[in-house]
Amino acid sequence: VSRVTIADVAKAAKVSKTTVSFAFNNPGQLSEATRKRVEAVARKLRYVPHPAARSLSTKRSGSVGLLTPQPLETVFANPFVSELIQGIGEVCAEHDLTLLLVPPLNGSLESAIARAPVDGFISLGLNAGDPTLQSLNRLDLPCILVDAEAPGSTGVNIDDYAGAASAARHLIELGHDSIVIVGLGPPGFDHGRHGIGAQRLKGYRDAIRQAGLPRPRMVSAGVSFAAGGAAFKQLYRDGSKPTAVLCMNDIAAIGVMAAARAAGLLLPHDLSVVGYDDIPMAAWVNPPLTTVRQPIAEKGRLAARLLVARMKGKAVAAPQPLATQLIVRESTARPPA
Amino acid sequence: VSRVTIADVAKAAKVSKTTVSFAFNNPGQLSEATRKRVEAVARKLRYVPHPAARSLSTKRSGSVGLLTPQPLETVFANPFVSELIQGIGEVCAEHDLTLLLVPPLNGSLESAIARAPVDGFISLGLNAGDPTLQSLNRLDLPCILVDAEAPGSTGVNIDDYAGAASAARHLIELGHDSIVIVGLGPPGFDHGRHGIGAQRLKGYRDAIRQAGLPRPRMVSAGVSFAAGGAAFKQLYRDGSKPTAVLCMNDIAAIGVMAAARAAGLLLPHDLSVVGYDDIPMAAWVNPPLTTVRQPIAEKGRLAARLLVARMKGKAVAAPQPLATQLIVRESTARPPA
DNA sequence: TTGTATGCGTTATCAA
């Protein structure tokens, strides 16, 4: 049951391969009669052009790669990614592009990149120092960075610093002076090397310092519900009882809240919790989460649009960071007297 | 700045293309010396095999396609999909496969399928009658159906009927006799043609009928938060005031709850809400959602494993439907007296 | 152990 090739169609229609190809890709150049005949034969034979052969010849694959620095089961634990893909997907649909998810292969993102048959990449949180980025640049494939910045690459970012600072100020204004920061990664995670981590952390710390408060403690966590829960438990096992926590993403914040409630705390009375991102469910959880909103889907759309432009050979300017906005809901309150 | 090909490496290393190819794909056949030399040259030249050329030759692409009957911005509005992808992604990682998202192209799934350079498909909710399924079968690519069944294809399913029936019985046991079903699609959506829709609907209706209650009304909705909200509003605009609603998915149920609370209802006192799927956030919303749990990630893993087996040429038996389980939380209660 | 030659299925150039 071998595959029907263009040659089979050509033979059956008694024309050349060129003609068959034209019937599909350049119908205008063919006489009405032969075009119709070829099309009929192709349909009858159920001819489908071989994608790899096609793209070997055209040097285009019709798909863009979404580079994720972690395995899919990790990345998709954060609803942020769903939201981002919705934005990317919208633009992809407009341009008849499909989306290839490219997580590390055997732990190596570089080898995954090499094998990915794509016309361009959108890279998620891959930062300046990363060697992967260099090999990516050499590939001469257009690439847009999301939540990261590197010289020579165009990045789509939000104003992480300002958003974080406004969140911290919100807590301070409520009267909190015992604040803990819930980090973005496991113990040993270097926020400095992680663009958004560094910016958000700095925003938190600066605002707290400017309020004359001592440098806040930081507890390691991650980007998942479970990581948030673990962070809370670690915090209370240590005996530290902050009146508020600043998280670096919503899903961890939600995990913190769940663990806190499970431990018998009354939220927000006993503990104020702040997230970051404003994923949709932030508004639905209990209590509704105070968080820093960023336009996630819009970020995806923008990144995809920039990528498409670059795939068409256009030079694109680095966009301004997207604005963030503090959304005050019910997970924050004055600290207990 | 043309691409470095295998020929360039061969010339620079003063060997044949075969030798270069062996250095990568068949290192054992080469002498230590030449292998190292070739590798060194390849690295210096930054040689990266062209994916399309590679797969044209090997007839494999190293990626599997996830067929979604709706655009990505629609599909990813349901966290169910994230969860499924986590499962699929796990197995893909084990086998060095990447995942290609394949939504309809210009409204046509068939043309999208034709252009997708994949070694197999996992299809989401594509049902028996669908013509797409036939063209898929003819492509001789292995394909696993998720949440769907069709003769000649192996499908991964759950026991939708039993789960739905148990949910309905739960409401009946609580004393509800005024129940509305929130459907899976917009007005005109034919649940009968939609495998899981038909089964869940039947489960609901049968249980209600067996309790001697009148056939429940059904209101159209969809698979998103917004659709759930719209369903609730339509319901109350019509003046019907059920004491409970049975939804066909969690995200719509959560939308119903949000709209109901916004309308001033006290949940679950004024309205009991039941979902389906048990996506993670079902436990975090307010009130925590009573729902029918299905093993979503496990479903993804199973589908991916079956697909991988078929890609290796093994015949696979159709798996048993996965079990569901009613999870009673706080969104259901006795109806108001 | 390494090289030669061919196939993979298209598209695209050029000539007819």
Next chain:
DNA sequence: TTGATAACGCATACAA
């Protein structure tokens, strides 16, 4: 308007 034919870049059977 259509047809030969040459890329496209790699893998591999076979030969040396």
